[in-house]
Amino acid sequence: MKVLVVNAGSSSLKYQLFDMDTEEVIAKGNAERIGLDGSFLKHKANGVETILKKELPNHAEAIALILETLTDAQIGVIKDIKEIDAIGHRVVHGGEHYTEPCLVNQKVIDDLRGLVDLAPLHAVPNTDGIIGCMQVAPQIPNVTVFDTAFHSTMPDYAYLYGVPMQYYRDYAVRRYGAHGTSHKFVGQKLAEYIGMPFDKCKLVTCHIGNGSSITAINNGKCIDTSMGMTPLEGLIMGTRCGDIDANVIQYLCKKTGYDVNKITQILNKESGLLGITEKSSDMRDICEMYARGEKPAVLALEMLAYRIRKYIGSYVAALDGVDAICFTAGIGENTPELREMVLTNLNYLGVKFDKDANYSIPRGDDGLITTKDSAIPVYVISTNEELAIARETVDVVLRKFQK
Numbered sequence: 001m002k003v004l005v006v007n008a009g010s011s012s013l014k015y016q017l018f019d020m021d022t023e024e025v026i027a028k029g030n031a032e033r034i035g036l037d038g039s040f041l042k043h044k045a046n047g048v049e050t051i052l053k054k055e056l057p058n059h060a061e062a063i064a065l066i067l068e069t070l071t072d073a074q075i076g077v078i079k080d081i082k083e084i085d086a087i088g089h090r091v092v093h094g095g096e097h098y099t100e101p102c103l104v105n106q107k108v109i110d111d112l113r114g115l116v117d118l119a120p121l122h123a124v125p126n127t128d129g130i131i132g133c134m135q136v137a138p139q140i141p142n143v144t145v146f147d148t149a150f151h152s153t154m155p156d157y158a159y160l161y162g163v164p165m166q167y168y169r170d171y172a173v174r175r176y177g178a179h180g181t182s183h184k185f186v187g188q189k190l191a192e193y194i195g196m197p198f199d200k201c202k203l204v205t206c207h208i209g210n211g212s213s214i215t216a217i218n219n220g221k222c223i224d225t226s227m228g229m230t231p232l233e234g235l236i237m238g239t240r241c242g243d244i245d246a247n248v249i250q251y252l253c254k255k256t257g258y259d260v261n262k263i264t265q266i267l268n269k270e271s272g273l274l275g276i277t278e279k280s281s282d283m284r285d286i287c288e289m290y291a292r293g294e295k296p297a298v299l300a301l302e303m304l305a306y307r308i309r310k311y312i313g314s315y316v317a318a319l320d321g322v323d324a325i326c327f328t329a330g331i332g333e334n335t336p337e338l339r340e341m342v343l344t345n346l347n348y349l350g351v352k353f354d355k356d357a358n359y360s361i362p363r364g365d366d367g368l369i370t371t372k373d374s375a376i377p378v379y380v381i382s383t384n385e386e387l388a389i390a391r392e393t394v395d396v397v398l399r400k401f402q403k
């Protein structure tokens, strides 16, 4: 079975074609600058990268070029698009209704369009990507895999905010979380590593990337997660402030003369690691600054590590214990300095940090970073959201044909 995984953003569309018999990626790439001048497709297959320059006024044109490229006699990897059995789409927000991956029909499209207020940056491009596929290749089934779905099992006392209930009833104001596909994927691997069934253990998964979230998983189900109604809540991120006193917004409006939209933009795009270091949101830059002993970078890492520790502590309390913890995503997998800061201070849990192991995990590999006698094992686990989406897509399509 071959599955194309699509991750559509506002001006880009990333794709990976999987052979699901082996779970190998046979081609991948990215259509960039969709709807802008200078659009192009970067396509990689058989170890060769090709750049194709072409005007891509919309997502449908991008999909058309991707399918053309995948079937190209020279740089393609399949003979006919009929070889693609399904397309799996990453969808950032499924609202309250979409708690599982599902096969796309017109109702799904209409519902996703209705979620635009909850996910203003993603709902439109995600839907455009799906519609593009339906237009260009109507014979291929499309499956939506929602970033919020894994978090749909949170109890009401965890997902509700302490605001008048009317705002939940009328406007669906609540915690939804994000990165659910990744938390589930690494959670399942973590359970495997510690030799326990996923549905019979307590886990804390730390997805630390440009966007970051931590999730508490009890018996295979999410019971709490740090991102909120939007991705702004929780940890300090690349450019997002994370948890903040909501009154800061009104105070800053008064002091700066900016309106609420401008302050909201600052909290989302100019805060976090970028705001603290006043230089970069990118952890690679921050690590270089940290190695030179630059104070803003030291502070940024300390602030991030401190907040991760606080979340781990609160989720261990929420879970009433924990069997294992893991770090994943761009920063979680690649920044041993940060992991050290977090783990050397988890003595109350009996976490015994293994410094050598922490600094010697090869890029892209998984590994244990606590000692064998640590009360709680902590792992680095490489996430693969695309593969997770491809697997979910296969499940949905197989279920459909079994009916």
Ligand code: ADP
Pocket (backbone or CB within 6 Å): 208, 209, 210, 211, 212, 238, 281, 282, 283, 284, 285, 287, 329, 330, 331, 334, 335
């Ligand atoms: P997102 O998916 O949210 O865009 P990623 O999970 O790709 O984010 O993580 C991006 C972050 O990971 C960036 O801050 C980047 O600097 C960091 N990162 C990636 N590779 C490395 C590395 N080798 N060393 C340190 N940080 C890294």
